[in-house]
Amino acid sequence: MTVMIDQDLAVFVPALPDPGTFGTAVPPLLDLVGRSLLDDADKAAVDAVTGASGSVALWRVWRLTPDSPPVRLYVLETAAAAPDGLDALVYRTGDEVPAELRRARNSGALLWTAADPAPLRVAPVFDSNAGFDPAHVRLDDPDRDRIADRLDGGSPILATADRLTDVVDPARGAVVPMSYRTDGRWIWTESVSYYLRTYGLAPGTEFLAHLRAAGRPATDAAGEHRALAALFQSAAAVRVQG
Template structure:
């Protein structure tokens, strides 16, 4: 699934630096004598809004023209704060108080109070560019994007292939980068095992050797893979499917919790495939 090249690329320090840069940019654009100001950025898909106001001592909000330069900074921050499978925020409220205090509230769950309604395609663009797993897609976003709500449809499961149609290990994939090798192995081998046999299979790349390939199935709730995937990577350097590798990279090599209903779904998926 295509995503902007910088999505999720900002670590905590970089996020704080950009947040402070946004504050400085806002402060420089405010009129002399200001004491407090609010700036709110809203975005879904390609639809963006930026509104600003000064706060009078009695709490009244006085609308002002928002500083144009800050929109690009908010856009960058939003993309950089994307979390794999969790998405990113859809609005941010930046509060400034003279002489130099600020707070920022990020909203990823509730529909913003749009000044003008986003076009219908913006909601689908949002889920395409910043994918979320079904359980964290807000109902309003799912409905407007034309996607089923999480309660209506469970996310699909992907199964990784180890062998080609002739039963041979797939060895033509690009080699795993050295720095990722151990992280991938840890993810593949530490994921919950949902099915396992007591015996081991023959190593297809070393058929004369001792049977050592684990007859297991692992899952992280999104993908299913045989234990052979980790074995052939560890023993022979055979890379997993490109899309599985990318999925694991997007997760930050952190395994999610896999609940019991998901494990049951995975077992049903595996046994159904085995019967076919």
């Protein structure tokens, strides 16, 4: 069954205030894949999609309106029909996602994904002390362009117009971009690409090896959601003790 939402004064949140989890400081989105913060309703929804042909990812979101109690909704991405017994907002992989459904999904808690939920890693920009060591690896063309293209191919997840001062040539001023991108396995800032393109300064050793092996990124909504949740440190949510 597919449920509908109205475009009104609704606000979407990933969780309700709860002294046992977040208190009143509910993050803007959550990654709960494989975690223990699911109640019986969430577990039943996950069970309904697990193993169902074509299921890609499942989110839970709470819909808040001024004059009504909170309403729990589920958002399902699928490459097939929605499984029986699940009331959800459903969209097909590859289809254009309606704006209100996308708003609900992006403000939700990711509960399950068919893809391997491997731990995300954040790529360093510098070697130490906000700078580059003299022996830092440098790349030449065409290798530099190939790696830069893979960096630029990451999905943008957190944009900012702010710029940092170039640490190699401070006379250039505040020109280094700070927006974040991901490929679903690593998270990096556009500073990494800037220093590569401008000076040939390679990404960190492990990240560079990943970029060489992985090819140009191809992310999905669940991967982007997990990365953004990690930036907000909401993937590390744990119950308050005592």
